[in-house]
Amino acid sequence: MIRKIKGIINKLDSSEIIIQTGNFFFESIPTYRILKNCKENEEYTFESFLDVNERNISLYLFYDDLERSIFINLKKVSKLGAKSALRILQNADAESIATMISANDISGLSKLPGVGKKTAERIANELKNKFDSFISSSNNNKLNDALDALESLGFDRNKIYKVLKNMDIENIPLENIITQALKKL
Template sequence: MIRKVRGKVEKLTPDEIIIESGNMFFESIPTYRILERCEIGKEYVFETHLEISEWNIAFYMFYDDIERNIFLNLKKVSKLGGKSALKILQKIDVEQLINMIASQDVKGLSKLPGIGKKTAERIINELGENLETLPVSGESTKLKDALEALEALGFEKNKVFNVLKEIDIEKLTLENIITQALKKL
């Protein structure tokens, strides 16, 4: 099975990406990160996922392993398939998506294509418990830890998340993030 594809970006639009790898061309729908970080004519190594069923063959391409893992986790949510998971990853960066799930932001998730309130709640319920297994950056880990600490102190999760969005958490320690958030709460 193909897990990674190394190749030169031949075409890149919001509707498709074409990669030339040797004598083969791979076509897929680009994710948010691919659209933001890739340039035509440059070579990249993409993570991939191939699905074969009796009705369809689908080839998905991702900028990195984080996107691929989030995609695979989204597909596990009941009533959410590969096409819907890919539509989500086209419109939002995985870090933002993880933050929405961690903060239980039903309203924000509902704004994504093909996601209504009930599906947003299912995503939060089914992936929120397994958030520890989702790959996240240091910034998202600090955000999650700060959310949990402030929630344990009795603050409402959505209010805490909105306050934390205003703080530059990348440059601060966890203790400083919590201290600044407490001042604003």
């Protein structure tokens, strides 16, 4: 089984990535982190997942093990397949997705492409303990309250997650969390 692929990116855009390994060329759909962190004509080592089913064979490439883990777990959610899982990873950072799942953030999950309220609830329920290392349960309410407050002010939920994940919200009152986050947004 292929677990890692090392190669040079020949083409990188929002619809596809073509990576060359020796004499072989692999085509895949890039994730958010690949689009954000990788450049053409440079060599990278990607995590991978080979999906074989009765209709096709697909090779999925991921920037790191966290993305791969989220993909595999999302793929296991009922009524959510590999293409839907990849579409989710194309539009949000893996850490944000893991945080949303751990915080049971149905509102944030339902804003991802192809995810409605019922699918968001299924994702949160079926994967609720898979990514708990990203957020402690005592901070769930503070995080959700801060997210809702900042989102109501018009900020993008993914940007808010990025700011909040770099803050120590455990020892700060909610009002100060919002004030500090506003300064960074």
